[in-house]
Amino acid sequence: MKKLISYGSISLSLFLFQLVYHHYSHGVSSASLHYAWLIMACAGLLWWLIDRLFSNKQLRLSSNLYHSGLACFITWCLLNGVLEIAGSDSPYLWLYLLFGGGFICSSLITLGWKEKRMR
Structure with a gap:
């Protein structure tokens, strides 16, 4: 239950951040900034289910x-959204996706490892 509350509060914070940012962006919006909270909520729920399993x-x-x-992934969403609203871009944003995907794939691979017992 503690993890669900943590994921929920982080998702709510991201949702409020994107609402405030879009309010002051003079009508310009960004899909990646808009849905960052949803990625956090879904990923948190997925990890909670994996933890239970x-x-x-x-x-x-x-x-x-x-x-x-x-x-x-969340950092990529926020930076990409802010830069889209500002009308700019960065050639290094793809690195966030690359490393994020690598970390997530590594975490799923390590789920299958047998745990070592301390003697």
Whole structure:
């Protein structure tokens, strides 16, 4: 339940941020900024379900990789949205998607690893 509250509060913060930003953007909008909160909510719900499904495993490494990838995706959404509204672009934004996807794929791969027991 604590994780759902965390994901919900972060999603709500992103939703409020995009509302305020669009209010002061003089009628210009950006889809990536508009839906950043939805990506966070869906990804948080997905990880909560994975956590319930693999409740008997140690998920620390997978969780850290997943959340790092999610942070990369959300950062890409926010930066891309702000730059679209400003009428600008950056040649480095694709790196956020690349690393975010790599982190998320790595987290899903590590879910299948057998945990080592300390002796």
